[in-house]
Amino acid sequence: MTLNGKFYDSYADEASCRPISKFKLEDEPNDPEVIKNLILDELLLDVNGKQNLATFCQTDLDKNIHELMDKCIDKNMIEKDEYPQTAEIENRCVNIIADLWNSPNPTDTIGCSTTGSSEAAMLGGLALKWRWREQRKKEGKPTDKPNLITGPVQICWHKFALYFDIELREIPMEQDRYLMTPEEVLKRVDENTIGVVPTLGVTFTLQYEDVKSISDALDQYQKETGINIPIHVDAASGGFVAPFIQPNIIWDFRLPRVKSINGSGHKYGLSPLGVGWVVWREKEDLHNDLVFEVDYLGGLMKNFTLNFSRSAGPIVSQYYNFIRHGRNGFAKIHNACVGHGVFIGEQVNKLGIFDIIYDGKTALPGVAWTLKKDANVNFNLYDLSERMKIRGWQVASYLLKIVEKNIVIQRVLVRHGFSRDMAQIFIDDLIRSIDHLQKHPLVSKTNHTDCQSSIKKSI
């Protein structure tokens, strides 16, 4: 609405006094300021990032990152010839990450940015498939039954197996064993195994799978059978945590059997949404047939992605984070998060009705717990998650599929942007929620299917 020819007020405008269109384009344009405000108002109903303890993704981004993202909004990272410095910065990130993951020759390896770990996992998986198939062809053996062995994996590996026609042999969880073990891997490997994928930071419990012991077991298997099975590590979260705060855990290219690793820059890499990484141990570990050559400063550059056009912003922000924080900065930030996670775990434990499944001390910053079997309470964990939403907290509750009997667990991730005071407020709210549910039992309990959408969101 205008007054004397000037814009007057968003909320007195015609567009805010009627429903805006939801199913088809309107014929006439609207005032952009008004529409922006209407959309921003609607988005207020989404949870605020800081209180979202269900996500692994970075939600605290400084003003410099906002500025870099803004300046890069029109740069297409795939156009290497037009944006050679973006390509250069992406390469520097690959070198830095290869070094961080102890590649034997970090300046001469191969790797690339992706939209996230899901795409990175597909690329890692495809390389495994190609390597296996070539080997099988050389031996004159059939190539129609590839399989992949994982522990309890993130959904991207289910997608990979489905889309690329691979049998997924996912090791199920058992009572008191939530991770893959060398014994369980050995039960499933055979000549058609394209690779084994341990996870560094399992989605469900935040723990690290023991890559070294799995690698050792596969060494032994090779000695006995001659079959050489490579490892790809899904280090979506742990890839940007372990190198800084758990440097003594041997999980990366220090193990010769680890041929490729993926990580999410937009999780503990502290970068904004839209960037993941995959790096191969050595150039030879990525089959040449998978690589396309693109023009780059008059020359040719290797390219291997599923996606094409994408903003340079998250890649440039990743480089900013690497240079701005350095190793010690990342360590300080992640150690602070570990401290808050451990604190929350201790406080939750004190309440006496929960069993701690992961105490936050040895893997990702965060905690996971379940209700004690004999906890004499009026509510389940889904009810508690629902109640915590009243104060804005998102706490993931979900079903762990365990061979003997499924259990429901609750999981909290601690990320950059959290503080001890926030942790205390969270605990106070948790106690208040429990008191409330005890005093006012629900007529009908929240169940797993009510919560499906929030679970999907959380992974």
Ligand SMILES: *Cc1c(COP(=O)(O)O)cnc(C)c1O
């Ligand atoms: C988050 C996650 C993924 C998927 O990563 P995106 O970056 O969200 O695509 C894959 N694996 C694990 C273990 C994860 O935590």
